[in-house]
Amino acid sequence: MTQCIAPRSGVAFELSQGQVLEVIDPQGEQVADLVAFSRDDLNEAISSGRSIDYASKIFLTTGDSIYSNRSRVMMTIVADTVGRHDFLLTPCSADTFRIIYGHDHPHRGCHGNLTAALEPWGIGPDQIPVAFNVFMHVEVNGQTGELRVLPPKSNAGDHARFRAEMDLVIGLTACSAEQSNNHSFKPIHYRVLNAHEVP
Numbered sequence: 424m425t426q427c428i429a430p431r432s433g434v435a436f437e438l439s440q441g442q443v444l445e446v447i448d449p450q451g452e453q454v455a456d457l458v459a460f461s462r463d464d465l466n467e468a469i470s471s472g473r474s475i476d477y478a479s480k481i482f483l484t485t486g487d488s489i490y491s492n493r494s495r496v497m498m499t500i501v502a503d504t505v506g507r508h509d510f511l512l513t514p515c516s517a518d519t520f521r522i523i524y525g526h527d528h529p530h531r532g533c534h535g536n537l538t539a540a541l542e543p544w545g546i547g548p549d550q551i552p553v554a555f556n557v558f559m560h561v562e563v564n565g566q567t568g569e570l571r572v573l574p575p576k577s578n579a580g581d582h583a584r585f586r587a588e589m590d591l592v593i594g595l596t597a598c599s600a601e602q603s604n605n606h607s608f609k610p611i612h613y614r615v616l617n618a619h620e621v622p
């Protein structure tokens with residue numbers, strides 16, 4: 424069954440080894456921040472640094488692995504109709520909106536939404552890792568390292584699928600940052616597929 428994450432909000436749920444999480448952009452140009460923790464030990468979480476290091480590239484897509492801070496494969500990307508995501512930037516937060524956008528009364532952002540959604544598992548704000556930012560389009564200048572956040576390349580109905588390689592707690596958002604979503608906040612859809620349901 425397809426679930427809907429309302430604009431500028433987030434959810435958390437458990438995913439068992441072998442299940443596949445499908446993240447769908449229902450309208451196009453919307454980012455979803457994805458974090459994952461090992462259900463057996465919540466101090467084990469996805470690691471941008473290790474995943475990028477072991478892949479020897481910063482843009483991950485179908486066939487690539489998302490490693491934990493303990494160098495175990497937590498998820499494998501098994502389908503990707505967009506082919507461009509970000510694994511460099513931290514979830515947007517009240518600090519993001521204060522520092523980058525200059526907002527006086529900032530939204531809590533993905534970081535706040537993830538913290539609230541993951542609270543029932545006892546996961547606190549300091550445990551939120553760099554998210555795998557599904558559909559986020561960050562342009563990198565290979566010479567200077569300068570980054571630019573551009574509108575996502577995703578169109579309505581695009582999706583990416585992540586197979587759980589261990590039992591996980593997942594946090595997932597419809598991102599709250601203007602730049603990331605071409606200045607319009609939209610929902611994100613997702614569904615959990617059992618192994619025999621994966622097309």
Ligand SMILES: [Zn+2]
Nearest residue numbers: 515533598599
């Ligand atoms: Zn965000």
